[in-house]
Each structure stands twice: as structure tokens, then as C-alpha cells.
Amino acid sequence: MFEDYEVVHLNLNNQNTYQQWQALLSKEALSDLSKTHAQELDFSIGFYHEDNLIATASSQDSIIKYVAIQEQHRSDGKLFNKMISYLINYLATAGIFHLFVFTKPAYSQSFSYLGFKELACTEKGCLLETGDQTITDFLAGIPKMQGSLIGAIVMNANPFTKGHRYLIETAASQCDAVYVFVVSADRSLFTTKERFELVQKNTADLTNVLVLEGGDYQVSPVTFPTYFLKTADDATIFQTELDAALFKKWFVPALGITTRFLGEEPFSPTTKIYNDNLQKILGNQLKVVVIPRKETPDQQIISATTVRKLIKENKLEQVEKFVTPITLDFIQSHQQTLRDRMESEEEINHGN
Structure with missing residues (x-):
């Protein structure tokens, strides 16, 4: 539990869970929400409030994907920080310490507050990374x-x-x-x-x-x-x-x-x-x-x-x-x- 949020590891093979996940992401204008894409994800987390899915984030390999929070729960950024921090810690237990995220420019700063470094940004989206390796290390080698x-x-x-x-x-x-x-x-x-x-x-x-x-x-x-x-x-x-x-x-x-x-x-x-x-x-x-x-x-x-x-x-x-x-x-x-x-x-x- 985080305050009055319940943290759940989502099973997207469950039809009811998948439909809740799909509905939340659709409200954020996210697409490619088919069962096929959902099954490609390695891990998905959900935050529930009074049995309603109000926030979610997923990972595939080293990439964080499908991040969404209901508008009324994102004002102060606390839920976003808790959710992404939880996902980072979970991936660390799986031995994944170098992470990327592709996100809308509006969310780039939110990830930066959590230690992500912006690698490149366009009008449509940004690429950021965090972890035990950097692009500077890669190029230096x-x-x-x-x-x-x-x-x-x-x-x-x-x-x-x-x-x-x-x-x-x-x-x-x-x-x-x-x-x-x-x-x-x-x-x-x-x-x-x-x-x-x-x-x-x-x-x-x-x-x-x-x-x-x-x-x-x-x-x-x-x-x-x-x-x-x-x-x-x-x-x-x-x-x-x-x-x-x-x-x-x-x-x-x-x-x-x-x-x-x-x-x-x-x-x-x-x-x-x-x-x-x-x-x-x-x-x-x-x-x-x-x-x-x-x-x-x-x-x-x-x-x-x-x-x-x-x-x-x-x-x-x-x-x-x-x-x-x-x-x-x-x-x-x-x-x-x-x-x-x-x-x-x-x-x-x-x-x-």
C-alpha cells in the first residue's frame, strides 16, 4: 500500500484486468493496445484506488512503456514518482539496471526528476535513459x-x-x-x-x-x-x-x-x-x-x-x-x- 493506493502486478491475460488497463490507456490517447502487444510486455504494474485502476506502467526488456495516470491523480506528481520508482526497483531485482523511456515531451521533465537523462527530443517525443550505463560511456569505449x-x-x-x-x-x-x-x-x-x-x-x-x-x-x-x-x-x-x-x-x-x-x-x-x-x-x-x-x-x-x-x-x-x-x-x-x-x-x- 502507498497511502490509499493498492499496488498490483497486473495479469493482462485476465480479460477484466486487460479491459481496465486498455480503458485507462485509451483515455491518454495511447494506441497499439491489442492483446498481442500486451502479451509482449514483461511486467505491468497497476495502482488501484477503491477498486479502480488509476495508474499503470509497464516494461519490455529495458524499455519503460505504457505509462498513464488518471488526470485527477496526477496534479502533484507524487503518484507518478512512486509508480516509476517502484518499477525501477522491481527491474533492479530482475538484474536490469539500464533503462530507457520514450515519452511525450510534456512528461520528459517528470522523468528527469527521477534521474533520467534526456538523450534526444523532438516535437513528438523524447528518449531518456537512467542506470549504471550512459551514452557517454558507450561512446568512450x-x-x-x-x-x-x-x-x-x-x-x-x-x-x-x-x-x-x-x-x-x-x-x-x-x-x-x-x-x-x-x-x-x-x-x-x-x-x-x-x-x-x-x-x-x-x-x-x-x-x-x-x-x-x-x-x-x-x-x-x-x-x-x-x-x-x-x-x-x-x-x-x-x-x-x-x-x-x-x-x-x-x-x-x-x-x-x-x-x-x-x-x-x-x-x-x-x-x-x-x-x-x-x-x-x-x-x-x-x-x-x-x-x-x-x-x-x-x-x-x-x-x-x-x-x-x-x-x-x-x-x-x-x-x-x-x-x-x-x-x-x-x-x-x-x-x-x-x-x-x-x-x-x-x-x-x-x-x-
């Missing part, structure tokens, strides 16, 4: 490459293709040094470890290229929360703006980056919007270069999406023209494992 022209690429590489190799080769030929950040999100067909190692092995001969895991600071479309945004386009624009703001504020000065390289996206409207907005936002501070997609000898666009489709259809003989020998060897050696993942996981089509 990256070796500093020398030169006047320093490039950067962010990729999923799910899996690494001849197109990724072409993108990195092109960047390496135009820069003194290139940082390649591999998005860390184990919700792709190929795991973070597999993708990272394939990028490393496929670029080992490029002496001015450093491959790094993106860690927690490359905003992934897979884990990016959109529940406080109205439309999918809003989510894409916000993600672009936040990614650009984070990159510009922290990565550019810390690593001396002068050029951001992007792969052209002829197929995905969402990725095209992302690339277009990234160019607009970053263009006033550093050079943004879009590299056209590489094609096969028979003029097919090389795409990781195509490779995953061929793996699913068991057409490995067609995969060879899209991927490097190193990637092909990995796919052939792990064909059954990859197909098993496709059968057991719904979300395999993330990342080019």
Missing part, C-alpha cells in the same frame, strides 16, 4: 579512428548481402575511415551475434572500416514504440527525427563523423520516408550520401528481403547471386536452423 573524412553507416544486415558489401566498399573509398554500426535487436531472422560476425568477416579486408554493435543507441524499427503516436507515418517521422537528433547530438561530435551513408530504398515506402527525412535533418550539419542499390548481373535489385524469401522457399541455388561467399556458406551450414526460426517466429522480415 569506441576506438577513435583518424582522418579528416569519417563516415558512418547503420545497418541491420539480415543477412549481409553483396549490396551491403558494395555500400561499405563505396563509403570506405570516399573516406579516411568508416564506422559501421550493426543494429542490436534479436528480432530478426539472423541473430545480433550472427549479423555482427557476418559483417565483420565480410569486411575484414577493408582496413579503414570498424564494425561495431549499435548497442542501445541505434533506434531500431523493431523495438521502437509507437503507442503514443496517431499514425504509422507519425511513427516513421518521429523515429527518423529522434534517430537523427541522437546521432547528431552524440555520435557526430564524439567520433568526428563527417558523412552518413544510406542505401537507396526502391521497394519500402517506410524506409524511403526514413532516408528522405534523415537527409533533411542531418544535411545541415554533415554530408548525407545515398548509394544506389547494387544489382545482380541479370539486373535484379540485391535485397536482404529477397534472400530471406528464397531461404523460406528453400531456393538456395538462387541465393548465391545475392550474397557473398561467406554469407552463402553460413546460410548453407545453418539452413535448417533458419527455416525452423521462420516457422516458430512471426517477425523475420526486419531489416535490409
Whole structure:
């Protein structure tokens, strides 16, 4: 008990509890409240007053989500502080000490009062962190490459293709040094470890290229929360703006980056919007270069999406023209494992 509030660990599989939770969040104009999204949450807390759910907050991995408090109970901020502090302490008992929150700008200061540090903010939302690690620590651990022209690429590489190799080769030929950040999100067909190692092995001969895991600071479309945004386009624009703001504020000065390289996206409207907005936002501070997609000898666009489709259809003989020998060897050696993942996981089509 906190004063006259009862603290409850919410079971969102219970229909009545789920409906109360959904109703409270809906009043706060939060969306994506389906049972599927609720089941993805690791932990949810509820504060009850006279059997009414008046406040809630949840977590998924290291991200705090779905924070809502009835308007009449949020005036002095005490309930907010108690609820978030309770959630932080609970996550600490689970061994999670580094936390993030994506929130509306109006709530950013409330989180700051509890020790969260604002990493980036746009008109639509802010990203904050707290805990035993910081973005400063992360950047300090990256070796500093020398030169006047320093490039950067962010990729999923799910899996690494001849197109990724072409993108990195092109960047390496135009820069003194290139940082390649591999998005860390184990919700792709190929795991973070597999993708990272394939990028490393496929670029080992490029002496001015450093491959790094993106860690927690490359905003992934897979884990990016959109529940406080109205439309999918809003989510894409916000993600672009936040990614650009984070990159510009922290990565550019810390690593001396002068050029951001992007792969052209002829197929995905969402990725095209992302690339277009990234160019607009970053263009006033550093050079943004879009590299056209590489094609096969028979003029097919090389795409990781195509490779995953061929793996699913068991057409490995067609995969060879899209991927490097190193990637092909990995796919052939792990064909059954990859197909098993496709059968057991719904979300395999993330990342080019």
C-alpha cells in the first residue's frame, strides 16, 4: 500500500484486468493496445484506488512503456514518482539496471526528476535513459579512428548481402575511415551475434572500416514504440527525427563523423520516408550520401528481403547471386536452423 493506493502486478491475460488497463490507456490517447502487444510486455504494474485502476506502467526488456495516470491523480506528481520508482526497483531485482523511456515531451521533465537523462527530443517525443550505463560511456569505449573524412553507416544486415558489401566498399573509398554500426535487436531472422560476425568477416579486408554493435543507441524499427503516436507515418517521422537528433547530438561530435551513408530504398515506402527525412535533418550539419542499390548481373535489385524469401522457399541455388561467399556458406551450414526460426517466429522480415 502507498497511502490509499493498492499496488498490483497486473495479469493482462485476465480479460477484466486487460479491459481496465486498455480503458485507462485509451483515455491518454495511447494506441497499439491489442492483446498481442500486451502479451509482449514483461511486467505491468497497476495502482488501484477503491477498486479502480488509476495508474499503470509497464516494461519490455529495458524499455519503460505504457505509462498513464488518471488526470485527477496526477496534479502533484507524487503518484507518478512512486509508480516509476517502484518499477525501477522491481527491474533492479530482475538484474536490469539500464533503462530507457520514450515519452511525450510534456512528461520528459517528470522523468528527469527521477534521474533520467534526456538523450534526444523532438516535437513528438523524447528518449531518456537512467542506470549504471550512459551514452557517454558507450561512446568512450569506441576506438577513435583518424582522418579528416569519417563516415558512418547503420545497418541491420539480415543477412549481409553483396549490396551491403558494395555500400561499405563505396563509403570506405570516399573516406579516411568508416564506422559501421550493426543494429542490436534479436528480432530478426539472423541473430545480433550472427549479423555482427557476418559483417565483420565480410569486411575484414577493408582496413579503414570498424564494425561495431549499435548497442542501445541505434533506434531500431523493431523495438521502437509507437503507442503514443496517431499514425504509422507519425511513427516513421518521429523515429527518423529522434534517430537523427541522437546521432547528431552524440555520435557526430564524439567520433568526428563527417558523412552518413544510406542505401537507396526502391521497394519500402517506410524506409524511403526514413532516408528522405534523415537527409533533411542531418544535411545541415554533415554530408548525407545515398548509394544506389547494387544489382545482380541479370539486373535484379540485391535485397536482404529477397534472400530471406528464397531461404523460406528453400531456393538456395538462387541465393548465391545475392550474397557473398561467406554469407552463402553460413546460410548453407545453418539452413535448417533458419527455416525452423521462420516457422516458430512471426517477425523475420526486419531489416535490409
